[in-house]
Amino acid sequence: MQRIYTPIFVLLFLAFGITGCSSMGAAMKASPSFVNSIGFADIPYNDLAERYTNENSKWAEVNGLNIHYQEVGEGPTIVLVHGIMSSLQTWDDWVLELSKSYRVISLDVPGFGLTGAPEKVNDLNEEYLLNTFAKFIDFIELDNFSLAGNSLGGYIAAQYASNYPKRVDNLILLDPVAYPQEVPWIIRFSTTPVISSIGGVFQPPALVTMNVKQVYGDHQRIQRKHMDRYVHMAQRSGAKAAYIRIMDILETRSTEETPLPFSQIKAPTLLMWGEADPWVPVELSQRWKEDIRDSQLVVYPGVGHMPMEEIPEKTVMDAITFLNGEVVIQPEPISKEKEFSQPGASERQIEAVSN
Numbered sequence: 001m002q003r004i005y006t007p008i009f010v011l012l013f014l015a016f017g018i019t020g021c022s023s024m025g026a027a028m029k030a031s032p033s034f035v036n037s038i039g040f041a042d043i044p045y046n047d048l049a050e051r052y053t054n055e056n057s058k059w060a061e062v063n064g065l066n067i068h069y070q071e072v073g074e075g076p077t078i079v080l081v082h083g084i085m086s087s088l089q090t091w092d093d094w095v096l097e098l099s100k101s102y103r104v105i106s107l108d109v110p111g112f113g114l115t116g117a118p119e120k121v122n123d124l125n126e127e128y129l130l131n132t133f134a135k136f137i138d139f140i141e142l143d144n145f146s147l148a149g150n151s152l153g154g155y156i157a158a159q160y161a162s163n164y165p166k167r168v169d170n171l172i173l174l175d176p177v178a179y180p181q182e183v184p185w186i187i188r189f190s191t192t193p194v195i196s197s198i199g200g201v202f203q204p205p206a207l208v209t210m211n212v213k214q215v216y217g218d219h220q221r222i223q224r225k226h227m228d229r230y231v232h233m234a235q236r237s238g239a240k241a242a243y244i245r246i247m248d249i250l251e252t253r254s255t256e257e258t259p260l261p262f263s264q265i266k267a268p269t270l271l272m273w274g275e276a277d278p279w280v281p282v283e284l285s286q287r288w289k290e291d292i293r294d295s296q297l298v299v300y301p302g303v304g305h306m307p308m309e310e311i312p313e314k315t316v317m318d319a320i321t322f323l324n325g326e327v328v329i330q331p332e333p334i335s336k337e338k339e340f341s342q343p344g345a346s347e348r349q350i351e352a353v354s355n
Contacts, residue, residue, distance in 0.1 A: 083151025
């Protein structure tokens with residue numbers, strides 16, 4: 001019995017101690033009950049579906065999954081693929097602007113959002129993710145389209161563009177994972193023996209809110225609706241086990257030195273990177289530029305792992321500029337003077353500079 005509860009106490013210690021009061025407070029606000037807020041309960045799927053579907057929601061039966069996706073707008077097609085522990089709503093601001101001129105399709109990647117994982121979670125592996133995405137594209141009958149992906153979604157998008165170079169017209173990759181690197185501590189911790197088993201059924205939401213704060217370059221940019229969504233989706237039945245499984249996939253990927261096929265990408269490619277990304281360091285962008293011949297890189301000062309969510313207005317306009325065949329201008333670095341001149345400069349920023 002002690003062997004079972006010790007890891008739980010460790011996770012609770014992290015949730016209530018290391019994460020701090022603000023992370024715990026955000027988890028409490030987003031959770032429908034106290035039991036949910038400490039990681040011992042799920043949110044019913046129907047409740048999540050009622051909140052996170054709309055008139056643009058559709059479903060695709062692929063590889064044993066009922067993939068949730070949304071389609072809006074008319075014109076050339078662009079497909080948006082989110083990253084780890086996220087969902088299609090991370091692109092909402094992009095969709096709002098892109099749909100004025102494009103047919104925009106966003107999906108909940110297997111393991112996340114309302115799509116969820118296969119019945120046997122161990123079937124969820126890298127090959128399954130890539131194959132399911134390719135079959136999804138066939139299901140919605142796309143021949144030529146543009147493709148954008150963030151984080152894990154960037155890896156999926158890049159692999160697809162490598163395998164089907166004639167079908168992808170333009171490629172946008174935002175802080176994609178792929179090359180060997182040191183993974184974030186939460187991935188190392190969550191994939192250790194025993195902890196991974198416990199984490200498959202018990203995950204304090206405070207760890208989720210802490211991670212969201214970590215991957216943003218500026219905490220003040222976090223919108224309540226986004227934080228709530230991360231907490232809610234992590235409490236979908238089966239999500240905890242799927243998250244651990246995906247973390248295991250990412251950890252394995254981070255150690256593999258096998259050649260990657262990105263030199264096969266023919267589509268013009270825009271690399272967008274948050275300069276303050278703590279999960280996938282900006283230095284790795286050079287590996288992508290070396291492998292993808294027709295590529296340009298834009299680095300956003302002070303921005304973290306999800307530029308399309310943290311600074312949506314700037315990044316979507318840059319994406320449109322790129323899709324129009326124009327060169328995207330690199331933003332100027334943020335000087336200390338400019339940072340302090342911005343309304344609402346945080347005490348955290350002031351303290352960091354003064355130290």
